[in-house]
Amino acid sequence: MNRFVLGALTALAGLGVAGAGVVMTGAVSVAADEPHSEALFGFFDLARSRAVAASAAGIDVPALDDDEQVRRGAGNYAAMCASCHLRPGSGPTELSEGLYPAPPDLSAGAPDPAVAFWTIKHGIKASGMPAWGKSMGDAHIWDMVAFLQRLPAMSADDYLAVVASSDGHSHGGGEHMMDDHHAAADDDHHPTGDHHAPAPPVEPAEPARKTHVHADGKSHVH
Numbered sequence: 600m601n602r603f604v605l606g607a608l609t610a611l612a613g614l615g616v617a618g619a620g621v622v623m624t625g626a627v628s629v630a631a632d633e634p635h636s637e638a639l640f641g642f643f644d645l646a647r648s649r650a651v652a653a654s655a656a657g658i659d660v661p662a663l664d665d666d667e668q669v670r671r672g673a674g675n676y677a678a679m680c681a682s683c684h685l686r687p688g689s690g691p692t693e694l695s696e697g698l699y700p701a702p703p704d705l706s707a708g709a710p711d712p713a714v715a716f717w718t719i720k721h722g723i724k725a726s727g728m729p730a731w732g733k734s735m736g737d738a739h740i741w742d743m744v745a746f747l748q749r750l751p752a753m754s755a756d757d758y759l760a761v762v763a764s765s766d767g768h769s770h771g772g773g774e775h776m777m778d779d780h781h782a783a784a785d786d787d788h789h790p791t792g793d794h795h796a797p798a799p800p801v802e803p804a805e806p807a808r809k810t811h812v813h814a815d816g817k818s819h820v821h
């Protein structure tokens with residue numbers, strides 16, 4: 600081994616030890632309200648987009664232009680995604696503002712279909728994006744991808760109309776509404792929020808219901 604290689608390896612080992620030392624002092628911030636440095640954020644962003652692009656490369660994208668797919672996807676989007684990814688006219692929500700990395704505003708631009716399918720199915724580690732494939736079949740995910748292609752062109756009224764015409768939250772996962780609880784769509788939607796469950800004989804009073812969303816994206820209603 601020549602002296603140059605030996606020197607480089609020693610320097611690398613030194614850096615590794617110094618890095619481990621900094622980690623062990625607890626000086627690396629994990630607070631979601633303290634952004635990474637630009638360089639570190641750029642590194643994570645590149646790693647994520649390269650990994651997702653590589654995984655999505657082999658996915659065959661089916662036809663996504665059927666109005667029925669869009670209609671079916673709308674109810675699930677309102678129930679499970681709009682709280683983080685917004686809807687036309689909603690403005691930011693507590694979740695979209697508090698999460699780091701921030702969820703992209705999907706009402707502003709449509710993601711690539713294969714990338715969207717893979718991301719929805721598998722989620723993104725150490726971000727707020729859950730792996731929906733654990734509870735949602737591929738056909739339901741493609742319906743949502745079809746919906747996402749149309750979403751940016753929808754007005755607030757178009758959105759509310761297609762959500763109201765949708766079958767509600769329909770993938771058998773049994774989760775509850777996650778849309779902004781002040782939103783009109785939510786009010787329209789609650790009665791049909793979970794059409795698998797038989798209607799309870801007495802609806803609990805509306806103000807007593809509070810959707811509690813955990814960091815991993817799962818929610819339940821108190």
Ligand code: HEC
Pocket residue numbers: 647675676679680681682683684694698700701702703710711714715716718719723726727728729731743815816
């Ligand atoms: C609790 C918040 C949260 C919920 C709920 C959520 N997401 Fe996400 N989503 C995120 C975050 C955060 C990211 C970005 C992750 C990153 O950049 O590392 C993301 C990324 C994505 C992306 C990738 C966009 C791109 O251009 O790469 C898509 C597509 C997406 N989410 C769709 C959905 C859909 C559809 C739903 C509902 C079934 C959903 N998300 C629910 C937080 C959420």
